[in-house]
Structure formats: structure tokens, C-alpha cells
Amino acid sequence: MVKVKMFLAAAAMAVAAAASSAAALEGTQYVRLEHPIAAWQGKLVKVFSYDCRFCYRYDASVDPRVIPQVQKEAGLTFYPVHLETKGKYGRTASEFFALCLLRDQAAGRTNMDKESLFVKTKNALYEAYHRKGETWEKGEGAFIKTMTRASGISAEDFAKERKSPAVQQLADAWKASYDAAKVQGIPAFVVNGKYLVLNKSLRNAQSLVTLLNELSRLP
Numbered sequence: 001m002v003k004v005k006m007f008l009a010a011a012a013m014a015v016a017a018a019a020s021s022a023a024a025l026e027g028t029q030y031v032r033l034e035h036p037i038a039a040w041q042g043k044l045v046k047v048f049s050y051d052c053r054f055c056y057r058y059d060a061s062v063d064p065r066v067i068p069q070v071q072k073e074a075g076l077t078f079y080p081v082h083l084e085t086k087g088k089y090g091r092t093a094s095e096f097f098a099l100c101l102l103r104d105q106a107a108g109r110t111n112m113d114k115e116s117l118f119v120k121t122k123n124a125l126y127e128a129y130h131r132k133g134e135t136w137e138k139g140e141g142a143f144i145k146t147m148t149r150a151s152g153i154s155a156e157d158f159a160k161e162r163k164s165p166a167v168q169q170l171a172d173a174w175k176a177s178y179d180a181a182k183v184q185g186i187p188a189f190v191v192n193g194k195y196l197v198l199n200k201s202l203r204n205a206q207s208l209v210t211l212l213n214e215l216s217r218l219p
Helices: 002-021 053-061 063-074 090-107 117-131 140-151 155-161 165-184 205-216
Strands: 030-032 043-048 077-082 188-191 195-197
Touching (some): 043 053, 043 063, 043 165, 053 063, 053 117, 063 077, 063 205, 077 090, 077 165, 090 117, 090 140, 090 155, 117 140, 140 155, 165 195, 195 205
Antiparallel strands (some): 043 188, 188 195
């Protein structure tokens, strides 16, 4: 009986060791970006668009369960990146999001903080577009108004600051996200600027957590 228990214990340890050492499968669970993005080192990046219904769904049900856990376990900083090539007002949204993130950073707010200007603006666009069917047929001014109401940033301030070097530099830096988005669409999760998660391989939120943690350990 003792030998049987010892055998079972050893077998259990072997299975656990094999599971813990199991590597993510390149080409099946993730791909390497053709052009790594150095500025994303140490970050968990989510490429998204206000115009993407899947981004909206992930934002509501997946992100709150995954991102805090990965930040804690893998030590990655969450960094949202808006894709300007999707949506009628994609560039306008990128410039406004960039301004929000810069102001949030200056105020010490994280980009997951519910009181951050970024989150308030993102939620307002998602609510208007995906839940209320708003398409801003009256033009860019109406689109901007949705964002100014949510964030408290005035249209006048945005008009002045959207072309500032800081906002333009940040919004332009996000153009690199197209290399990730073109592989499979969005949302696109990228670890350390190198490894892109293949969403079709995911079974649930926990499988995404596991995969992101594994990718964070790759060189």
C-alpha cells in the first residue's frame, strides 16, 4: 500500500511538472510579430477600436477577469492601443484617447481606473455605438461631443490639444498596431511587443490568462 501511494504521488508530481513546463504552441496559440514593437516591452497590449463589437464584448466580460490577474502574475503593464484604421472617426478617436491617457498619467490614474478619462470615454463610445446604435451621422462634431460629455474635456481644449506634439506622437505611435491587427483582426492581445495571441485557440478567460502568462516568460 505504501509503495502504491508513493507511486501515485510520484505520478502526480510528474503530471504537475509536465503541465507547468508545457509551452505555448507557436502557430496554434500565438504567432511572433514580423516587426516587434520595442516600445511595448514589459506590456500587455490590447489593440482595440470603438467600432469593433468583439472588442466591446471582451471589454465587458473578459478584460476585467483577465487583465488584473495577468498584471499580478506576470508583472506586465496593461496598455490599450486604439486602431485608427477601423471606424469612420478612427483617427479622431485615437487623438482623443491619446489626450485622455496623457491627462490620466499626469493625474496618477491608471488606464483601468473607472474614473480615468480614458475609461469614461471608451465606455461612452461603446455604449453609444454598440448599445444605442449611434452612428454620428451629423459628423465629427457629434462624435467629439459624445467623448467630451463623458470625459469633461471641452471641445475647445480638444481642438487646441489634438495637434500638439505630445498627442500626435502618441497617436502616431499606435499606427504600429496595424501589424498585429492585420493578422487576425481585433481585439489583438500582444505580449512584450513580440507575441500575438491567436484568439481562435482560446477556450475561456482562464485559458487566456494561462497563455498570456506563458508568453510573458518567452525571451
